[in-house]
């Protein structure tokens with residue numbers, strides 16, 4: 001399957017996907033899209049994968065940005081889009097074009113702690129277990145059907161950085177596994193539930 005990865009952060013999830021996407025791994029990364037200058041571009045270049053930037057600030061409004069991002073991603077004819085730390089909500093035009101084929105990772109056990117500060121929120125709440133969720137993206141924020149989850153225990157001396165790094169260690173493995181499964185066996189989703197056929 002042809003995969004376009006969207007990233008905004010340090011790109012450590014992207015780096016894991018690039019490292020996995022060699023040989024007969026079923027999900028080949030054909031391009032990387034970013035919304036700002038970030039390390040993800042460097043990881044793409046290092047792997048010989050083309051990258052493109054669609055920065056919100058370069059467009060008159062969000063609809064124009066949504067159209068530009070949709071066009072930039074569509075140019076690579078992806079079968080799947082992976083949001084790996086892409087810190088923007090995907091717009092209606094993008095969802096119309098790629099909905100049902102967009103996978104996201106979230107550093108909490110959804111529906112707990114949605115949004116941009118999941119790790120900080122879990123720590124602040126005082127839960128003993130959090131984790132990683134891989135899900136299909138729908139029009140909401142972190143609300144799409146769940147594909148895979150794995151728990152991560154919070155240690156008493158954890159801070160946001162140590163906990164997030166431990167969650168990312170799980171995410172990197174989970175995302176690579178889920179992407180391979182979805183790429184080879186697809187996803188059957190009826191609204192709320194999504195199942196990757198065995």
Ligand code: GRF
Pocket residue numbers: 008009010011012013014084085086105106107168171
């Ligand atoms: C990951 O924890 C992801 O779940 C969240 O943003 C983080 C991205 O990390 N959405 P990185 O930029 O790939 O290191």
